[in-house]
Amino acid sequence: MNILTASRARSLAAVLVGVAICNLPAPAGAAAPSPRPDEWWFRTWAVQDRIWPLTRGAGVTVAVIDGGVNAKLPELTDAVVPGVDLADHSTDGRVDLDTGSPGHGTATAAQIAGRGGGASGYVGLAPEAKILPIRLSLSGEDHTPEAIRAAVDHGAKVINMSYGSDASTMTPAYCSPDMAPAIDYALRHDVVLVASAGNEGDAANYPSQPASCPGVLAVGALTKQLRPWWKTERQSYVTVAAPGADVSLLDKRGIMHMGDGTSSAAALTSAAIALIRSKNPGMPARTIVQRIFATARPTGTPAWNNRTGYGLLNLSAVIDPEHHPVSAAAPNPLYDGFDRWQRQLAALTASPKAVSTSGSARQYAEKPTSSESTILWIAVPGTAVACLVCLAAIAFLRYRKGPRRGRAGT
Template sequence: MTTAFATSSLRTTLTALAAASLGLGAAHAAPGGDFARGRIVIEAQAGLSDAELDTLVKAHGGKRRKLGQSRMHVVHLAPGLSEEDAVARLSRRPEIRFAELDRKVGPALAVNDPYIGSAWHIGKIGAPGAWDSTQGGGITIAVLDTGVNAAHPDLKDRLVAGFNVYNNTADTSDLCGHGTAVAGAAAASTNNAMGVAGVAGAARIMPVRIAYKDASGGCPAYFSTIASGITYAADHGARIANISFVGIAGSAAVKSAARYMKNKGGLVFISAGNNNVDENVAPDNAFIIVSSTDSQDRKSSFSSWGSFVALAAPGTGIWTTNNSLGYSAWNGTSFASPVAAGAAGLMMAARPDLSAEQVESLLFSTAVDLGTAGRDAVFGHGRVNAAAAVGAALGHAATLDATAPLAAIAAPLGSSSVSGTVAVSVTASDNVGVARVDLKVNGTTVASASAAPYSFTWNSAGVANGMASLVAVAHDAAGNAGASATVAVNVANGSGGTVVAADTAAPVVAINNPVAGAVSGTVAVSIAASDDAGAAGIRTSLSIDGKVVASGTGASLAYSWNTRKAAPGTHTIAASARDAAGNASTRTVSVTVR
């Protein structure tokens, strides 16, 4: 199934709230078309309070329910309200990061073959070689699916407590058999003298039921139940989540939940689909999309592809567990995805100290390159190689990251007047990766964001009128932190606030030397700048023929220009100055190099 979706990715996320379950019983989720009637999915900006969010959704006739400990919410709409209209309206709100329809999606199952008799994929990916080092012990793989049959002899010893996020119960029994087969492909018990072996046969399996049984006997799920299942898995210790459903890679809710899990050290694997077409979905590093291969390392006839594919794995004739407590062979990217997920589980068990990004990178770099050299739209980085991946994980040298992230506040501008709810935008970067950005006001942390864009909603009523100091602090996974320069703003709320007049005057900049005319040898170029708000907030730059050769802060800037390296003829020197309010001015002078 290919799904269209309506999203608006705006600024950032919502402050963490207490854990809550979704509970989306059939009475609340009667489908209309290909999306749920009566509800949508949203994510709010960091710093927005519960009360402010409640006010916002109530204005649209809604009532929210939180997805686990993430920052996403399902908004239940009043009867008769248009879901599309609610998405459109909420998407335009600056307090909302995204709003989207709660699309219905189905399992990525192709053909159920009655008998193949050979688990060829285990040898193809080199799993026995990996098993010499690890079989996945200590790692929990969450299977987000139709449930798992807890009585299956090859699964019962692997299972840990899970959850039914659709019905808000502990019932994770398998409605349609799909989840039991997927669980077996990932982690059916090894060395138990029966049945089949999963790729990570000593890993724990956490069943998370995201689906319901419809009138046709199928077992679809929704964006909301999938996002809720991912956050549940992340909050309850799973390091891997597998979702063998199609049409979800473009969902803003699923992406946000997958980033949430990745920030907690986990990885999310998703099947590419079985439509044998380019799904035309943009790639995203929030999750790992897996296409399917056959025993000859060719694309499975049913497998979808596209630039979003990151990895390939066997998915044709995968001998695994079934809901009748027996075994059968299955086809589909539904089974390629858990095979790849199982390989990642082996890596994490071998080296639990590795980050999610390191495991992902090694999984990609050790894959067997198929098709076009390098990453391609059919096989991604290549077909998974469990033996090589585990070997690379074991041999990976730990490196000490002592480099602090960089942070800067892009908005609001210094010395500007603010009131009410203020949108704060931050840029942050790091040599490895930014794990979190905190916004501090007068030294107190008021909000945190764990994914770019790092933007916040700050209620300025929480501080007294007058000047307030804003600082952004970026953190990386190694514990390094880097603070931005302080941005001072004038808080002017209510009758007691004094609004500072906006600074609209551009700084004055002049080129003191050289003057227009002929130059030669080494020329001492100097510029001077001034501003009504003082020199401290001025940023200057000097360019020659459009190329910046020097920059700095304050009232002056100097540069030694060796004209011997310049071509004879006319050259343009330009000096620019910008103040803290963003006002800018430029002066130029033309000289002739002899």
């Protein structure tokens, strides 16, 4: 090899090394897109100072069960993986066909994993996480159980459900019995289920499924002042709270608008859990949920209330078990409540004579207030049992065919 050839070879080698370095994953401390000023929850959680130096969500997939996600927006470049379309099987979930809003699924996905590109510069709380869209028809027959299973089978470690149906006729625990196997499937596969608590706290205040189901982390909404948003549901199943009022949202056309709702609170909670899982990949879902309850910042007295649950999710504490240890014996009402619900469903199946009154998820979880009674069991003989069973079946069919509710402003 002559000198000229050797020189060219060295130059080429240097270029190749440079290209390789440029294509290495960026370390957590590298420059990241800055959130918009109206994304006030970044300051609330000190995300840029305390969280992003540790992780930005890499390696975690969050399923967004909704009306689809517009993956073509530059703000979501490389964020959305192929998903599942349970509405009409016409897409892989990466198209937002939600006609009832400017794009509920897209807004949710951007809050979780927006990359900061495009005209808006919108940044998600976990901008290196992946979004798995599971598209549902948000009216008519409910396919949430099927959607949960699909999300688990496609590798999601967090499932976001920012929607709800009127569950006031459901029994037991304000949750359709066919949800139980799907929730059990997710929990056994180490997946955290998150749902919006509902947006009718100032009106009918109906319990909202799937948030009302035991085993699901039900999220209420807080204002900038960290007070309960006036429309957040007042329900005994509420477990935790997150920012949800006066939030900026990116719609499916890439246009910014403002909104309020527990949907946003759920989305930001799902993103927070993605960050926690990314930083602590060996931490089981059960432990993450236990730490969320143990470290939450109460928003009033008593420590638990029916609008914000145990309080504001304390992200910097949950994510750092070294400096914020939580006893393995600490209460975990979410999982305890689901176990109780499973036992009740099994008892109802085994013995129709043991019929439960319509109780709340909180009653199953035994959250710490004494103002509400515990579940009552009633042994009803003869024809009364048949009547109760028929009423439960009618209520179930009403839910299955009824419209989706609770998607206000997101």
